[in-house]
Amino acid sequence: METTVLKVNWDHPEKDKISLAASAIISGKIVVFPTETVYGIGANALDAAACRKIYKVKGRKSDNPLIVHVSSMRMADKIAIIPKRYRRQIESSWPGPITFVVRARKVLPRVVTGGLDTVAVRMPRCRIAIDLINTAGVPIAAPSANISKKPSSTKAKHALKYFMGKVPIIISSKDSTYGIESTVLDLETFEILRPGAFTAKSIKSIFGKSPHIYVPPHTIKSPPRSPGLKYKHYSPSTPLFAYTGDTIIAINEITSGMKNFCFVGSAESCRRVSAPHKISLGSRRRKATIAKNLFAALITLDGIGAEFCIIESFDNKGIGAAIANRIEKATNHRSFSTRRELDALLR
Numbered sequence: 001m002e003t004t005v006l007k008v009n010w011d012h013p014e015k016d017k018i019s020l021a022a023s024a025i026i027s028g029k030i031v032v033f034p035t036e037t038v039y040g041i042g043a044n045a046l047d048a049a050a051c052r053k054i055y056k057v058k059g060r061k062s063d064n065p066l067i068v069h070v071s072s073m074r075m076a077d078k079i080a081i082i083p084k085r086y087r088r089q090i091e092s093s094w095p096g097p098i099t100f101v102v103r104a105r106k107v108l109p110r111v112v113t114g115g116l117d118t119v120a121v122r123m124p125r126c127r128i129a130i131d132l133i134n135t136a137g138v139p140i141a142a143p144s145a146n147i148s149k150k151p152s153s154t155k156a157k158h159a160l161k162y163f164m165g166k167v168p169i170i171i172s173s174k175d176s177t178y179g180i181e182s183t184v185l186d187l188e189t190f191e192i193l194r195p196g197a198f199t200a201k202s203i204k205s206i207f208g209k210s211p212h213i214y215v216p217p218h219t220i221k222s223p224p225r226s227p228g229l230k231y232k233h234y235s236p237s238t239p240l241f242a243y244t245g246d247t248i249i250a251i252n253e254i255t256s257g258m259k260n261f262c263f264v265g266s267a268e269s270c271r272r273v274s275a276p277h278k279i280s281l282g283s284r285r286r287k288a289t290i291a292k293n294l295f296a297a298l299i300t301l302d303g304i305g306a307e308f309c310i311i312e313s314f315d316n317k318g319i320g321a322a323i324a325n326r327i328e329k330a331t332n333h334r335s336f337s338t339r340r341e342l343d344a345l346l347r
């Protein structure tokens, strides 16, 4: 398939290019586009056949529902039942990096909701995304723009790497502002199903109460509440392990004699760790930067050809909760703090 790459200005999206992408959406095609969290791969949410194509190109399981992106409350009302008691708070959280799980209306094809009677809805802040939805005049169902299980794209070049030749249009623009997906909040239980760019503290300040944090069962006997949680996620091909020891400098001793590994961590830690390959996530003091660089680092990692990779752990505060969650998933909960533990992981 031939892919048209449209370079679009982040702050002032060119109308002609947005119109071209919007007509593709209306005619049932798939468009990759930026949002402030990560790049998305979207289709008309009201068109079941178009949405099925998303599952196909991503290699995504059909029970893992898509997030529906809207550009107005009116549009949200058409596809979802927005609970009256939270309407005001939803309006003040949007547009932004938070997705609400609410009851779905019948117009929404079940392929979008993975067969559930709820739907995840988000109004993005990114101008390009909003203009695209507005111009198309339909809600856009869009998961993150990555092949299933792989790290999400936060840069246009990574979206191109995944989808060149596989979708008709890719909108290429600046890097995503947050670099981590939206927070998913279930409004029926007031639970965070996926920590993300919108912090629990911000939810508390807007809603006046603290959200519960959903902990998915490790051994999956009952289906998890958010279907996506049961699938492997964000994994680079290079085996990745989290270092959970107390001092970063101990990594040098733990890895002594190891020839071909990579270290991913803060700029400060990169300066202290001696590894054959290193990828800096930026200063430890700016967690937003760490979040923004994380997925791109995991994609870069696979180009290095290291035997394995060690990633530093980060605390759980603020956006740190989302960073820690993505690292847990990317490492598949594999961590170490001693040479013995690392050796066991490498066996």
Ligand code: TXA
Pocket: 035, 037, 038, 039, 040, 041, 064, 065, 066, 067, 099, 101, 113, 116, 118, 119, 120, 122, 142, 143, 144, 145, 180, 181, 182, 183, 184, 193, 194, 225, 226, 227, 228, 229
């Ligand atoms: O920031 C984001 O949310 C990005 C951009 C493109 O908006 N999108 C994104 O979509 O991350 P995706 O498909 O990669 O993640 C959606 C998550 C999945 O874990 C899915 O299981 C969950 O939201 N989800 C979707 N609908 C749901 C529902 N009805 N109930 C519970 N969880 C749901």
Ligand code: MG
Pocket: 143, 144, 152
């Ligand atoms: Mg995703």
